[in-house]
Amino acid sequence: MHSMPSQGSAKQDWRKWARSTRKATPDVSDDIIQHLAQWIYDQDIQHVLTYKAFGSEISLERLPKLLPDVSFYVPKAETEPEPHMTIHPWETATLRHALGMLQPPPGTPEEDPSVLQLVLIPGLAFDHQGYRLGYGMGHYDRFLSGLSRDCKLVGVTSDALLVKKLPHEQHDLPVQWIVTEYGLTETNSGF
Template sequence: MHSMPSLGSAKQDWRKWARTTRKSTPDVSEDVSQHLAQWIYDQDIQHVLTYKAFGSEVSLERLPRLLPEVSFYVPKAEVEPDPHMTIHRWDTAIQRHPLGMLQPPHGTPEEDPQILQLVLIPGLAFDQQGYRLGYGMGHYDRFLLSLSRDCKLIGVTSDALLVSKLPHEEHDVPVQWIVTEYGLTETNSGF
């Protein structure tokens, strides 16, 4: 395993470290899904944006089966006219994206992001302040700024990719909680 970059390292060095670390980390999807299902149930949340995992991301495919009474949605990354995300019902994600994840096909009806009570956010790594190391496209950061302040944000990762501090930009939006195979922890985001 590569050693963790220093805080002053470029984001691409952090991304390389995170990808290598994630590939060598056991799959924690089952434990993470169980923790999330219990938390969502306890919070009485009804509208959740999750994601379709690709590569070695933590998979949350079981959540809709664990919580059949909850409405789940998936994002679709769009690049035209400007990079942005649209929201669609979970079961519409049937088309393979070039990166490998499933997404809704062109023309699928969009849902209003204002109904979301919770957004589950994948990332290459997260830090204890709630900042996310993403893939560098900025789709989530732009999208998160458009949500209701009441919408809860949870970063999804393995404990091996939860670090004390990541480099971040002023426009980055921190999550309030992070879930790993050990459960949910509140961040120091102050969000």
């Protein structure tokens, strides 16, 4: 396992550390799913964008089964005409993307992102201010900037990948909550 980078380190050093740490961390998906299911129920949230995990990401596959009355959606990463995301019904994600995750196949009808009340966001790591270390493609950053400020943003990670401070850019949008195996906590994002 790589040692944690110093505060001034480049994002690629943080990504190496996060990938190594994530591979060495036990799977905490079940604990996170339980916390999220209860929180979504308590908040009376009806429209949730989640994701299909790949590699060693936290898997939320069981979450829609626990909340059958909630509408779940899945993103599709697009590269043309520029990198962006579209959203689709959860059950349509059946095609393996080149990066390894399941996505909706071409031609799947899109949903309007304005219905979303909650977005569950994967990341390599998160910090206490709510900033996310992503994979470097910018899909989530562009997508999140177009959502209503009423839409709740929750970063999904293990406690081992929640750090004091990550490098971030001016355009990066912090999440308001982080969920780990220990539950949900509000970030210091200033929302």
